[in-house]
Amino acid sequence: MSTHTENADQHAVQHADQRADQHGTPIRSLTVLPALREDVELHTADGLTLVGELALPVGPDGAPATPTATLVTLHPLPTHGGYMDSHVFRKAAWRLPALAGLAVLRFNTRGTSSPRGTSGGAFDGGAAERFDVHAAIEFAEFHDLPNRWLVGWSFGTELALMHGRDPSIEGAILLSPPLHRATDADLDAWAAFGKPLVVLVPEHDDYLQPDQARARFARVPQAEVIGVDGAKHLWVGETAVRRVLDEVVAHVLPGSSPLPTRWDGPSSTATSGLAPAGEEDA
Template identity: 65%
Template sequence: MSFDPASLVFSQPESATDIRASTVLPAHRENVEFRTEDGKLLVGELALPESGEISATLITLHPLPTHGGFMDSHVYRKASYRLPALAGVAVLRFNTRGTHSPRGTSQGQFDEGIGERYDVEAAVRFAVERGLPNRWLVGWSFGTELALMYGAVEPVASQVEGAVLLSPPLHRATDVHLKEWAASGKPLTVLVPEHDDYLQPAEAAERFSLVPQARVLGIDGAKHLWVGEKYAARVLDEIVDDVTEAGAGPHGLPRQWTGPVATA
């Protein structure tokens, strides 16, 4: 049985609530499906602000599904829980081909980042067709490979503003893809954990020097999976700073919420 976001139960606390890992803030959430050019039906969730204009749209690309990555990987889950309410940001999460989560299983099989090109294109096409504005790719680990390989070429390039990369391993993505990003001129922000298992800040700065417009930011103390509220919150602050005009504010996004909340 697929998880239904409408099953979340919201209550009104008497005082402000500290925002923790399982805190869910109000949003309009719906289960979505879209089909790829090669016929695979992908499942996901779209979280929209309850009211007001959408400041930006995140199209999230999750970590490696053969190592536990899926649309519910914790940074993306927290983005969908918080950003519609805190920053007016729409968050599209989905399972790439063959990936399973409580939402369901997308059709197809893991294809080492090759067939996943159609998944990226389908997600962006869905966002365009829904009229979601200011679209950005956000890739994490394996998802950064997809963003780098397919985000700066058509049909995706003309439909997104840029990308934010979390923990890029640069295994599948090559210098050819980095040069395509350079040629596109599109913004690229690269968040690199100090203690990453695959690519650490100094090497990342060297590799991404091929992209003059890339901003490479080393995050002290962080690891590849961004475990810990401190690091997840920092990632969300950096994303909002990059993709919205207002940004996260001088002290980052609020760490407390006054209003209805649910617990996941």
């Protein structure tokens, strides 16, 4: 085949993709795509009940579909506004079951409140939260949710690094890791664990910027540190959210990104009343 013909074919494919992306309704900040969403409870080994939500993909007939993979999410610092509805995770649950067939498990760590309710216990700075992480992983195992990945954001990255080294997970994705609580010993333990570690670091992060992150995570040979130009710690704005969700899907389901930006099917628009993006902290 000539180079001219190859180029023509490539342009035809690109134009077809562009035409396909013009169909449907744009996916906006408050767009909620179809999924089976159910309130769940997690039970910790130290006797607490944690509240959460599981979002599952559905088939064309509206019946539950087998997930392609599972995200077990760990939210930002609850003493600074972080909870299961922190905006990146909320949008992951609204979009990824439909766009990528993913199951998304969100929950409030101990002592944390959200519109879903309040989890038992009290915030413990990341120590007793080990029981919360284990309870979430066990829930995913018990419910046969496949291909399980931890996705931590800020404080949630500390929980993943300190307490997430479970043989049943495929790896972890860290969003804006501050590395305040997780130590070099935790990084060394993850290196020995051997599972993938994907680290998304905003260019303008308040706590750990890309060059610093590459130096700190160099002790984990399997860590992939991705600096995100223009982004900040809280991933505010639709461009930042889409970059995060694209990176998550690209690593959990290689070949499945970038995600569509339009949806040709039923959808709804969420009402306000949740904490606006930007209230969550490390």
